[in-house]
Amino acid sequence: MVTIRDIAEATGVSATTVSNVIHGKDNRVSAETIQKINEAIKELGYVPNMSARSLVSSSSRVIGFVNHVITRENTNFMEDPFHSAAIGAIEATLRENGYFLMLRTVENAEELVTFLQRWNMDGLFFTGIFKDKFFDSLAGLHIPVVLLDSYVHTSGFCNVGLEDFTGSYNATKHLIEKGHRHIGFASPNIKDGGVLQERFLGYKSALAEAGIPFEKGIVFQQEMDLNSCRLICNDIVEHPELTGLVVSADIMAAGIMTGLKEKGKRIPDDISIVGFDDISLSQLVDPPLTTIHQDMNLKGRLAVDFMLQLLSGKTLDTTEITLSTRLVERSSVKDLR
Amino acid sequence: MVTIRDIAEATGVSATTVSNVIHGKDNRVSAETIQKINEAIKELGYVPNMSARSLVSSSSRVIGFVNHVITRENTNFMEDPFHSAAIGAIEATLRENGYFLMLRTVENAEELVTFLQRWNMDGLFFTGIFKDKFFDSLAGLHIPVVLLDSYVHTSGFCNVGLEDFTGSYNATKHLIEKGHRHIGFASPNIKDGGVLQERFLGYKSALAEAGIPFEKGIVFQQEMDLNSCRLICNDIVEHPELTGLVVSADIMAAGIMTGLKEKGKRIPDDISIVGFDDISLSQLVDPPLTTIHQDMNLKGRLAVDFMLQLLSGKTLDTTEITLSTRLVERSSVKDLR
DNA sequence: GGGTAAAAGTTTAACGTTTAACTCATTCTA
DNA sequence: TAGAATGAGTTAAACGTTAAACTTTTACCC
Numbered sequence: 108m109v110t111i112r113d114i115a116e117a118t119g120v121s122a123t124t125v126s127n128v129i130h131g132k133d134n135r136v137s138a139e140t141i142q143k144i145n146e147a148i149k150e151l152g153y154v155p156n157m158s159a160r161s162l163v164s165s166s167s168r169v170i171g172f173v174n175h176v177i178t179r180e181n182t183n184f185m186e187d188p189f190h191s192a193a194i195g196a197i198e199a200t201l202r203e204n205g206y207f208l209m210l211r212t213v214e215n216a217e218e219l220v221t222f223l224q225r226w227n228m229d230g231l232f233f234t235g236i237f238k239d240k241f242f243d244s245l246a247g248l249h250i251p252v253v254l255l256d257s258y259v260h261t262s263g264f265c266n267v268g269l270e271d272f273t274g275s276y277n278a279t280k281h282l283i284e285k286g287h288r289h290i291g292f293a294s295p296n297i298k299d300g301g302v303l304q305e306r307f308l309g310y311k312s313a314l315a316e317a318g319i320p321f322e323k324g325i326v327f328q329q330e331m332d333l334n335s336c337r338l339i340c341n342d343i344v345e346h347p348e349l350t351g352l353v354v355s356a357d358i359m360a361a362g363i364m365t366g367l368k369e370k371g372k373r374i375p376d377d378i379s380i381v382g383f384d385d386i387s388l389s390q391l392v393d394p395p396l397t398t399i400h401q402d403m404n405l406k407g408r409l410a411v412d413f414m415l416q417l418l419s420g421k422t423l424d425t426t427e428i429t430l431s432t433r434l435v436e437r438s439s440v441k442d443l444r
Numbered sequence: 445m446v447t448i449r450d451i452a453e454a455t456g457v458s459a460t461t462v463s464n465v466i467h468g469k470d471n472r473v474s475a476e477t478i479q480k481i482n483e484a485i486k487e488l489g490y491v492p493n494m495s496a497r498s499l500v501s502s503s504s505r506v507i508g509f510v511n512h513v514i515t516r517e518n519t520n521f522m523e524d525p526f527h528s529a530a531i532g533a534i535e536a537t538l539r540e541n542g543y544f545l546m547l548r549t550v551e552n553a554e555e556l557v558t559f560l561q562r563w564n565m566d567g568l569f570f571t572g573i574f575k576d577k578f579f580d581s582l583a584g585l586h587i588p589v590v591l592l593d594s595y596v597h598t599s600g601f602c603n604v605g606l607e608d609f610t611g612s613y614n615a616t617k618h619l620i621e622k623g624h625r626h627i628g629f630a631s632p633n634i635k636d637g638g639v640l641q642e643r644f645l646g647y648k649s650a651l652a653e654a655g656i657p658f659e660k661g662i663v664f665q666q667e668m669d670l671n672s673c674r675l676i677c678n679d680i681v682e683h684p685e686l687t688g689l690v691v692s693a694d695i696m697a698a699g700i701m702t703g704l705k706e707k708g709k710r711i712p713d714d715i716s717i718v719g720f721d722d723i724s725l726s727q728l729v730d731p732p733l734t735t736i737h738q739d740m741n742l743k744g745r746l747a748v749d750f751m752l753q754l755l756s757g758k759t760l761d762t763t764e765i766t767l768s769t770r771l772v773e774r775s776s777v778k779d780l781r
Numbered sequence: 782g783g784g785t786a787a788a789a790g791t792t793t794a795a796c797g798t799t800t801a802a803c804t805c806a807t808t809c810t811a
Numbered sequence: 812t813a814g815a816a817t818g819a820g821t822t823a824a825a826c827g828t829t830a831a832a833c834t835t836t837t838a839c840c841c
Contacts (some may be wrong), residue, residue, distance in 0.1 A: 110826090
C-alpha cells in the first residue's frame with residue numbers, strides 16, 4: 108500500500124505538505140512542489156486510506172441508507188419498488204459529490220445508532236415505520252438525517268414524503284364521481300403510522316364525505332404476491348354489491364386484476380379498480396390501470412438534495428417536502444352514471 | 445465517543461485486555477474481569493470504531509457491490525430488476541455474518557480499484573459488462589471477488605451466472621416447435637460480452653438448427669421503456685410475415701405487448717411472444733406471458749454463499765455456478781400446427 | 782536597519798484499535 | 812527444589828492521516 112509518507116519521501120517533503128496538496132490547501136505550497144507531489148501520486152498510485160482519514164477527522168464521507176423492519180422475517184431491503192428507484196438516484200448523486208453509500212436493514216433504534224457510530228457516518232437516509240422515541244437516540248448523534256415517507260415529524264430532521272392521504276382520497280372520490288357507491292379497499296398489511304395507513308384514512312375520508320357508510324367487511328388485507336391476491340379475490344367475489352375497488356399499491360392492483368379475471372370477472376365492466384403509485388407496470392396491464400401517480404425518482408432526488416445541503420452546513424429554508432400526486436385516468440374504471 | 449480506553453479505565457485494566465475480551469480471546473482473562481468489562485461496555489455504551497479497527501487490522505468488514513456502467517448517462521444502479529432482488533438478499537445475509545455492504549457504480553477499472561483500496565474492502569460483488577483486462581488490476585488486490593452474470597471467466601474469481609444462451613435457444617425452439625417460421629428478436633441494446641448477447645446467440649442458434657435463415661431486419665433493438673417499445677412496434681407491424689417474437693427481457697415483452705395491442709394486433713392470434721426472466725409482472729400481463737424462468741433470488745443467495753466461503757478462507761470445490769432456466773408456458777404463444 | 786508579513790514549509794501529537802512481545806506470580810512436574 | 816508451564820495480565824509500537832503549533836527564509840515598509 109502506498110501511503111502519504113511514501114509520496115512525501117519520493118518528493119522530499121513532509122507528509123503534512125502532501126496532505127495539504129491533496130486537500131487543496133495549496134496556498135501554503137509552491138507551485139513546483141505541488142506539481143512534483145501530484146506527479147508522484149500518479150506515478151506511485153497513491154490512494155487515500157479512508158479509515159485513517161475518518162479516524163482522525165471524524166468525518167467518514169459515508170452516508171447510510173437504512174430501512175427499518177419490524178421483524179427479521181421479510182428482511183429484503185428491496186421489496187418496495189420505491190427503494191430501488193430511490194437508491195439508484197441517491198447513489199449516483201452522492202458519488203458525484205464524493206460520498207459513499209452504505210446499505211443496511213435494522214430492527215430497532217439501538218441497532219441503528221450502533222451502525223452509525225461504528226462507521227462515523229456523515230449522514231443518514233431512513234425509511235420505514237417507527238415511533239417517535241425511536242428518534243430520541245438519533246437526535247443525539249448530530250448528523251444530517253433525511254426521512255423518506257415518514258409520518259413522524261421530529262424537528263431537526265428533513266422529511267420527504269407524499270400526499271398519501273390526499274392521493275387515496277382522490278382515488279376514492281374518482282370512483283364516487285363515476286357513480287360508484289360500493290367501494291372496497293385492498294392493501295398490503297396496514298401498519299400504524301405508515302404510508303398505507305394514510306392511504307386507508309384517505310379512502311375512509313372520501314367515503315364519509317360522500318355520505319357512504321364505511322364497511323369493515325370490504326377492507327381486504329394481504330401480502331402483495333399473486334397468491335395472496337388470489338385469496339383476496341375469493342373474498343371480493345363474495346361481495347357482489349361491490350362495483351369499485353381502491354387498491355393501495357399498483358403491484359397489488361395488478362395481482363387482483365389477474366385474480367378477478369381468472370374468476371371470470373371483467374374489468375372495468377364488473378368491477379372498477381383504482382391503484383396507487385403508477386409504477387411502470389400499470390400501463391402494461393390489461394386494461395391499463397387508472398391510478399394515483401407519484402414521482403419516485405423525484406422523491407429520491409429531493410432527498411439527496413436535502414442531504415447535500417445539510418452536509419454542506421447550510422441552514423435550510425424548508426425541512427419538509429410533501430410531493431403531490433395526480434390521478435392518471437386509464438381504462439380500469441367504468442362510468443356508472 | 446466511548447473508547448476502549450474508557451472501558452479500560454472504568455474497569456481498571458489495560459486497553460489490550462478489553463480488546464481481547466471483545467474479540468473473544470478471553471482465554472487470557474479471568475472470568476471476573478470479563479464480566480466487569482462486559483458490564484462496563486453495556487453501561488457506558490461502547491461501540492467499536494470500525495475505522496480504527498480497519499486501519500490497524502487491514503480488514504474492514506465491508507463488502508462492495510459494484511456495478512460497471514459504460515457511460516455515466518444512465519447510471520441508475522437499480523434499473524435491472526435483478527439488482528434489487530439480489531442486493532436485498534445479499535445485504536441480509538452479509539449483515540447476519542457481521543459484514544457491511546457498500547454500493548457503488550463505476551465507469552472503469554481504475555475507479556473500481558481505487559474504491560476498493562480506499563476502504564480496504566474485504567470482498568467484492570461485481571456486475572456489468574467488461575473486458576478481461578478490466579480484471580487484471582483486480583486480481584492484484586487479493587480479495588474475494590464474486591462475479592454476477594459475467595461472461596468473463598478469469599480464473600481466481602467466483603462466478604454466478606445463468607444459461608442465457610440455452611434459455612434463449614429454448615424460447616426460440618419453443619416457437620419453432622409450435623410451427624412458427626418467421627420469428628423476430630427484440631432486445632434492449634445488445635452489448636458485446638453481456639447477457640443480452642448470449643441470449644441473441646441462443647436465438648440465432650435455434651434458428652440455424654431448424655434451417656431457418658437468420659434475417660437482420662427482424663432484430664429490433666431499443667431501450668426498455670414503453671415509448672421505445674412503441675417504436676419497435678412500428679417496425680414490427682411492417683413485417684406482416686412475422687408470427688413469433690423472442691424478447692430478451694420480460695419488461696420489454698410487456699411493453700411490446702401493449703404497443704402491439706394499441707396497434708390492433710392480437711396476442712397470440714396475430715403474433716406470439718416469448719419473454720425472458722419471468723419477473724412477477726409476467727403473470728400479470730394479458731395474456732400471461734410465456735417466458736424463460738430464472739430464479740434471481742437464488743442467484744443472489746448463491747453469490748453471497750460464495751462470498752462467505754471465500755471470506756472464511758475455505759478452498760472451494762467449485763468457483764462457477766451456472767443456473768439453469770426453464771420455459772414457463774402461459775398464453776402468449778399460439779400453436780400454428 | 783529594525784520590525785512585520787508572507788511564503789513555504791516542518792514537527793509533533795493525536796485519532797481508536799490491535800498485535801507482538803514482555804512481565805510477574807503461581808502452580809505443576811520430574 | 813529447580814525449571815517449565817500456565818494464568819492473567821501489561822507495555823509499546825504501529826496502522827495512515829490530519830491539525831495545531833512551530834520554524835526558517837526572504838521580501839517589504841518607512
